[in-house]
Amino acid sequence: MHGNSPKTLRQELLKQRKEFASRINYVQATAPILSSLTTLLEKEGASYRSVALYWPIQDELDLRPALMAWSTNVVGRRLALPFARPDKHLDFYEWQDGDSLIPSKHGVPEPDPNNLDRPAITPDCILIPCVGWSSSNKNGKTHYWRLGYGGGYFDRTLADLRKKNPKLVCIGIGFDWQKLNDAQWAAQTHDEPLDMLLTESGLLR
Template sequence: MHGNSPKTLRQDLLKQRTAFAAEQNYAQIQARLIDHLNQLLSDQGKSWQSIALYWPIQDEIDLRSTLLACVKNAPNRTLTLPFARPDKHLDFYQWCQGDQLLPSKHGVPEPNPNNSLRPQINPDCIFIPCVGWSSSVVNGKMHYWRLGYGGGYFDRTLAERRKKNPKLVCIGIGFDWQQLNDAQWAAQTHDEPLDMLLTESGLLR
C-alpha cells in the first residue's frame, strides 16, 4: 500500500522500481518493451525528424542504444536531450553519442547549452519516463497520465510546446505494474496528458 501523499507515493514507487530492476526476469521484460519501441519506430518514426529522449537515472529503462540505431540509418534524423532551465521549463539540444554532458542540480546529465556544435531543436516526439501512470476517460476518450518526480518540468514544457506545435507527440515509458488507480493518485488540472504510453505489454493510446 502507498501512503496518502504524492511524495510518499513517489518514494514507494522508486523503491519498487529499484527492486524490480534487480529481479531475474527484468531483462526479459525490458526486452519486450524495447521490441514494442522498435515496432513503434518502424510504424510511425519515419515522420519524426527530431526525437527527444532522456538520460536514464534511478533504474529508468534505457532507450539510448535503440534510438541511436534508429537514427544511424536516417542521416536527416536527430536525437535531443533536455536541458532544465531555471524557470523549470525544458529546452532540447542535439545529442550525439560521446558528447560530454553536464550534471544538473538534480544530478541528471544534460547537454551543454553553450556548445555551438549542438543547436537547440524543437522535437517532433518526446519520450518521457514514468515513475507511475494512470488512465481516465475524458469526454469519451481515453487519456493516459504520468506521475513524475514532482518538479513539473515536463508539464510546463508540454503545455508551452503543444501550443506552438499541435502535432507534437509525447510518449510515456513505463511498466505495467506502475499503473495507479484513482485511490492512489489522480491527475491534476495542471497535468498534461500523454499521447501514448509504452509498456512491456505494448502501446497504449
C-alpha cells in the same frame, strides 16, 4: 499498498522500481517495451525528424540503443536531450553518442547549452519516463497521465510546445505494475496528458 501523499507515493514507487530492476529476469521483462518502441519507430518514426529522449537515472529503462539505431538509419534524423532551465522549463539540444554532458543540480546528465556544435531542437516526439501512471475516460476517450518526480518540468514544457506544434507526440515509458487508481493518485488540472503510453503490454493510445 501505496502511500497517500504524492511524495510518499513517489518514494514507494521508486523503491519498487529499484527492486524490479535488480531482478534476475529484468532484461526479459523489459524486452517487450524495447521491441514495441522499435516497431513504433519503424512504423511512425518516418514522420519524425527529431526525437527527444532522457538520460536514464534511478533505474529508468535505457532507450538509447534503440534510438541511436533509429537515428543512424536515415540521414537527417536527430536525437535530443533535455536541459533544465532555472524557470523549471526544459530546452532540448541535439545529442550524439559520446558527447560530454554536465550534471544538473538534480544530478541528471544534461547537454551543454553553450556547445555551438549541438544546437537547440524543437522535437517532433518526446519520450518521458514514468514514476507512475494512470488512465481516465472522458466522453468515451481514454487519456493517460504521468506521475513524475514532482518538479513540473515536463508539464510546463509540454504546455508550451503543444501551442507551437500541435502535432507533437509525447510518449510515456512505464511498466504495468506502475499503474495507479484514483484512490492512489489522480491527475491535476495543470498535468499534461500523454499521447501514448508504452509498457510491456504494448502501446496504449
